[in-house]
Amino acid sequence: MKARVHVMLKDGVLDPQGEAVKHALLGLGFEGVGGVRQGKVIELDLAEGTSEDTVTEMCEKLLANTVIESYRVELL
Structure with a gap:
Protein backbone atom coordinates (compact mmCIF):
# COMPACT_ATOMS: atom_id res chain seq x y z
CA MET A 1 0.00 0.00 0.00
CA LYS A 2 1.20 3.50 -0.76
CA ALA A 3 0.27 6.92 0.50
CA ARG A 4 1.17 10.28 -0.96
CA VAL A 5 1.27 13.33 1.30
CA HIS A 6 1.11 16.80 -0.26
CA VAL A 7 2.50 19.51 2.03
CA MET A 8 2.12 23.23 1.26
CA LEU A 9 2.65 26.43 3.18
CA LYS A 10 -0.61 27.85 4.48
CA ASP A 11 -2.10 30.91 2.80
CA GLY A 12 -0.60 34.06 4.27
CA VAL A 13 2.76 32.46 5.05
CA LEU A 14 5.59 34.01 3.03
CA ASP A 15 7.11 31.64 0.48
CA PRO A 16 10.59 32.89 -0.49
CA GLN A 17 11.33 29.76 -2.55
CA GLY A 18 8.12 30.24 -4.50
CA GLU A 19 9.05 33.88 -5.13
CA ALA A 20 12.50 32.85 -6.37
CA VAL A 21 10.92 30.37 -8.80
CA LYS A 22 8.48 33.05 -9.98
CA THR A 54 -2.04 6.50 11.04
CA VAL A 55 -0.76 8.53 8.08
CA THR A 56 -2.48 11.61 9.49
CA GLU A 57 -0.71 11.02 12.80
CA MET A 58 2.62 10.81 10.91
CA CYS A 59 1.86 14.17 9.32
CA GLU A 60 0.90 15.78 12.60
CA LYS A 61 4.01 14.51 14.41
CA LEU A 62 6.71 14.77 11.73
CA LEU A 63 5.90 15.25 8.06
CA ALA A 64 4.26 18.69 8.25
CA ASN A 65 4.82 21.71 10.46
CA THR A 66 1.12 22.28 11.12
CA VAL A 67 1.73 25.80 12.42
CA ILE A 68 2.69 27.04 8.93
CA GLU A 69 1.88 24.12 6.61
CA SER A 70 -1.22 22.29 5.51
CA TYR A 71 -1.23 18.75 4.14
CA ARG A 72 -3.41 16.38 2.16
CA VAL A 73 -3.19 12.59 2.37
CA GLU A 74 -3.84 10.48 -0.71
CA LEU A 75 -4.02 6.70 -0.32
CA LEU A 76 -2.95 4.89 -3.49
Whole structure:
Protein backbone atom coordinates (compact mmCIF):
# COMPACT_ATOMS: atom_id res chain seq x y z
CA MET A 1 0.00 0.00 0.00
CA LYS A 2 1.20 3.50 -0.76
CA ALA A 3 0.27 6.92 0.50
CA ARG A 4 1.17 10.28 -0.96
CA VAL A 5 1.27 13.33 1.30
CA HIS A 6 1.11 16.80 -0.26
CA VAL A 7 2.50 19.51 2.03
CA MET A 8 2.12 23.23 1.26
CA LEU A 9 2.65 26.43 3.18
CA LYS A 10 -0.61 27.85 4.48
CA ASP A 11 -2.10 30.91 2.80
CA GLY A 12 -0.60 34.06 4.27
CA VAL A 13 2.76 32.46 5.05
CA LEU A 14 5.59 34.01 3.03
CA ASP A 15 7.11 31.64 0.48
CA PRO A 16 10.59 32.89 -0.49
CA GLN A 17 11.33 29.76 -2.55
CA GLY A 18 8.12 30.24 -4.50
CA GLU A 19 9.05 33.88 -5.13
CA ALA A 20 12.50 32.85 -6.37
CA VAL A 21 10.92 30.37 -8.80
CA LYS A 22 8.48 33.05 -9.98
CA HIS A 23 11.28 35.53 -10.66
CA ALA A 24 13.32 32.86 -12.47
CA LEU A 25 10.35 31.95 -14.69
CA LEU A 26 9.72 35.59 -15.51
CA GLY A 27 13.44 36.03 -16.24
CA LEU A 28 13.26 33.12 -18.68
CA GLY A 29 10.48 34.87 -20.56
CA PHE A 30 7.47 32.99 -19.19
CA GLU A 31 4.87 35.73 -18.94
CA GLY A 32 1.63 35.55 -17.06
CA VAL A 33 3.01 33.93 -13.91
CA GLY A 34 1.14 35.68 -11.12
CA GLY A 35 2.41 33.67 -8.21
CA VAL A 36 4.19 30.47 -7.25
CA ARG A 37 3.80 28.43 -4.07
CA GLN A 38 6.33 25.66 -3.54
CA GLY A 39 5.58 22.55 -1.53
CA LYS A 40 6.69 18.98 -1.17
CA VAL A 41 5.32 15.54 -1.92
CA ILE A 42 6.19 12.59 0.31
CA GLU A 43 5.46 9.04 -0.87
CA LEU A 44 5.23 6.34 1.76
CA ASP A 45 5.35 2.57 1.21
CA LEU A 46 3.18 1.17 3.99
CA ALA A 47 2.13 -2.22 5.27
CA GLU A 48 -1.26 -3.36 4.00
CA GLY A 49 -4.02 -2.29 6.33
CA THR A 50 -2.29 0.90 7.50
CA SER A 51 -5.08 3.34 8.17
CA GLU A 52 -5.41 6.90 6.92
CA ASP A 53 -5.56 7.90 10.59
CA THR A 54 -2.04 6.50 11.04
CA VAL A 55 -0.76 8.53 8.08
CA THR A 56 -2.48 11.61 9.49
CA GLU A 57 -0.71 11.02 12.80
CA MET A 58 2.62 10.81 10.91
CA CYS A 59 1.86 14.17 9.32
CA GLU A 60 0.90 15.78 12.60
CA LYS A 61 4.01 14.51 14.41
CA LEU A 62 6.71 14.77 11.73
CA LEU A 63 5.90 15.25 8.06
CA ALA A 64 4.26 18.69 8.25
CA ASN A 65 4.82 21.71 10.46
CA THR A 66 1.12 22.28 11.12
CA VAL A 67 1.73 25.80 12.42
CA ILE A 68 2.69 27.04 8.93
CA GLU A 69 1.88 24.12 6.61
CA SER A 70 -1.22 22.29 5.51
CA TYR A 71 -1.23 18.75 4.14
CA ARG A 72 -3.41 16.38 2.16
CA VAL A 73 -3.19 12.59 2.37
CA GLU A 74 -3.84 10.48 -0.71
CA LEU A 75 -4.02 6.70 -0.32
CA LEU A 76 -2.95 4.89 -3.49
